[in-house]
Amino acid sequence: MAPPPSLSINLAGVQLVNPLVLASGFLGTDPHLLARVAHAPIGAITTKSCCLNPRQGHENPTVLAWDHGLINAVGLTNPGVNHEVQDIIALKQLLNQSPVRIIASFFGGTVTEFVQVAQILSTAKPDFLEANLSCPNTEADLGRPFAIDPKVTYQVVKQIKQVTSVPLIVKLSPNVTDIQTIALAAQSAGADILCAINAVTGLLIDPESGQPILTNTIGGLSGPAIKPIALKCVYQISQACKLPLIGLGGVSSGADAATMIMAGATAVGVGTAIYYRGLRAFTKITQELNQFMTHHHYKSLTDFKGLAHDQN
Amino acid sequence: MTKISLPQPVTVTKIIKENSHTRTFITDINLPAMPGQFVMIWLPRQAEKPFSLTTTHPFSFTVMTVGPFTKILNTALQSGDRIWYRGPFGRGTYTPVPGKTILVSGGCGCVPLYCLAQTLKSKTSTRVIIGAKTKTELLFVNRFRRLGLKTVITTDDGTAGLKGFTTNALEAILKTEKIACVYGCGPDPMLKTIADLCRAHHVRYQLSLEALMKCGFGICGSCSRKGKLVCLDGPVFTRWPDTL
Numbered sequence: 001m002a003p004p005p006s007l008s009i010n011l012a013g014v015q016l017v018n019p020l021v022l023a024s025g026f027l028g029t030d031p032h033l034l035a036r037v038a039h040a041p042i043g044a045i046t047t048k049s050c051c052l053n054p055r056q057g058h059e060n061p062t063v064l065a066w067d068h069g070l071i072n073a074v075g076l077t078n079p080g081v082n083h084e085v086q087d088i089i090a091l092k093q094l095l096n097q098s099p100v101r102i103i104a105s106f107f108g109g110t111v112t113e114f115v116q117v118a119q120i121l122s123t124a125k126p127d128f129l130e131a132n133l134s135c136p137n138t139e140a141d142l143g144r145p146f147a148i149d150p151k152v153t154y155q156v157v158k159q160i161k162q163v164t165s166v167p168l169i170v171k172l173s174p175n176v177t178d179i180q181t182i183a184l185a186a187q188s189a190g191a192d193i194l195c196a197i198n199a200v201t202g203l204l205i206d207p208e209s210g211q212p213i214l215t216n217t218i219g220g221l222s223g224p225a226i227k228p229i230a231l232k233c234v235y236q237i238s239q240a241c242k243l244p245l246i247g248l249g250g251v252s253s254g255a256d257a258a259t260m261i262m263a264g265a266t267a268v269g270v271g272t273a274i275y276y277r278g279l280r281a282f283t284k285i286t287q288e289l290n291q292f293m294t295h296h297h298y299k300s301l302t303d304f305k306g307l308a309h310d311q312n
Numbered sequence: 313m314t315k316i317s318l319p320q321p322v323t324v325t326k327i328i329k330e331n332s333h334t335r336t337f338i339t340d341i342n343l344p345a346m347p348g349q350f351v352m353i354w355l356p357r358q359a360e361k362p363f364s365l366t367t368t369h370p371f372s373f374t375v376m377t378v379g380p381f382t383k384i385l386n387t388a389l390q391s392g393d394r395i396w397y398r399g400p401f402g403r404g405t406y407t408p409v410p411g412k413t414i415l416v417s418g419g420c421g422c423v424p425l426y427c428l429a430q431t432l433k434s435k436t437s438t439r440v441i442i443g444a445k446t447k448t449e450l451l452f453v454n455r456f457r458r459l460g461l462k463t464v465i466t467t468d469d470g471t472a473g474l475k476g477f478t479t480n481a482l483e484a485i486l487k488t489e490k491i492a493c494v495y496g497c498g499p500d501p502m503l504k505t506i507a508d509l510c511r512a513h514h515v516r517y518q519l520s521l522e523a524l525m526k527c528g529f530g531i532c533g534s535c536s537r538k539g540k541l542v543c544l545d546g547p548v549f550t551r552w553p554d555t556l
Contacts, residue, residue: 028533036539048533060352060360063527064398065317074532206396208321211356275531 016043069223238264254288411492418498
């Protein structure tokens with residue numbers, strides 16, 4: 001019998017035992033809860049984005065399930081970077097000898113804040129930093145996301161890279177006209193890895209009251225509804241950039257994960273699938289990916305990475 | 313049991329005043345749910361918060377004024393008005409245990425316990441300890457009595473029933489009688505004491521916990537307590553989560 005396929009990947013020089021990554025914002029900041037996810041086969045856990053000072057986020061309703069996924073406008077609720085450093089240290093202790101990597105996600109309202117937070121967060125020694133340039137739900141107080149402008153993207157990434165040696169992931173927004181230009185800006189500024197996509201902006205209205213259901217009115221869509229958009233963005237970015245890519249958006253099954261890799265992703269983010277399949281989503285998706293690879297005689301993920309780009 | 317994902321409107325048909333700052337809203341629908349499950353109540357352009365079910369047939373819920381949203385519900389909402397709900401949520405619910413049982417209610421913790429009491433086959437083998445700071449804060453005493461449950465009242469200031477905490481009354485019972493299960497809902501310190509007492513006396517317990525909730529279905533992590541999701545794994549737990 002042939003040996004089982006290998007699911008390990010190399011992400012900018014760091015080994016991950018599995019291509020699946022818990023996407024940022026899911027399951028919050030409690031290290032005990034994040035450690036619970038690490039019992040499943042998973043390559044890395046992304047913590048919820050933090051900023052300099054504690055932030056309450058938006059009033060409920062903030063997260064709703066609808067016909068084809070979730071819509072959320074949590075508003076980047078977080079306890080502030082100093083608290084987050086303690087949480088990451090606690091998470092590392094809970095993970096102990098586990099090979100699961102930690103991605104520390106962060107954001108700022110200004111370039112200066114991004115840099116400050118990156119500096120402080122690096123002291124917790126996460127395996128990666130993830131600059132969230134693309135939250136769709138905080139425009140009212142933080143301004144438009146940095147990831148909609150290539151110049152601002154370049155500027156913030158360049159400055160973050162100057163203050164930290166932790167490999168930097170830059171999370172991009174799908175809510176742009178040309179994602180390739182933004183991805184190239186991040187690449188030329190020194191990003192180590194790109195991550196796409198963040199949530200797609202959307203709106204749900206309650207027909208009975210005629211009012212938006214989310215308190216923030218506009219929210220971010222995730223789940224099955226955005227899978228084709230995510231695949232398109234990952235495909236386009238990998239056409240234009242050399243950087244490794246974490247592809248996410250609507251990945252719910254092993255086949256979904258495989259197609260994200262075929263579009264050009266090295267790793268695959270999973271979030272909303274937890275709503276549909278519970279915390280066991282990672283175990284189930286891994287089993288399905290294994291079966292898929294065995295069925296197609298793939299020995300490793302690189303056997304079919306970027307396959308969708310091959311015309312022959 | 314159908315779970316409503318997006319808020320659905322229901323009409324309030326009757327409002328019962330429970331005390332000066334607590335009202336029960338009875339709606340025009342039935343909502344099949346397990347005791348301990350909760351719903352998210354939304355008023356457009358206001359806010360959305362979790363509430364335990366008081367009764368399922370008809371669906372009713374009880375609101376104690378503690379903040380801006382509960383104040384709006386308790387002052388502005390009138391019979392004939394609509395409210396929106398989604399749910400019911402929570403996989404951890406109260407489950408029946410044969411034998412003598414005790415319900416321990418602190419403050420508005422009486423709500424899910426009253427929902428449970430309605431489902432108990434033998435009302436006579438169950439007693440309820442109802443506690444409050446003072447007499448005027450006591451809730452649901454007559455509701456439980458009407459169901460046929462024996463009640464023990466405690467108040468912190470001694471204005472009604474025994475002076476002291478519900479857990480003092482519980483301890484006295486656990487020392488002298490064989491109890492099959494203790495069901496609790498109320499403030500954290502009370503629940504922690506119930507867990508400690510039950511462990512010391514080798515008695516099973518089921519506690520309904522509170523936590524800040526946003527999504528209600530286990531995605532956002534807001535309600536995590538030592539890695540346990542109050543909204544999805546709970547709200548009823550058979551072990552105190554901080555000792556897991």
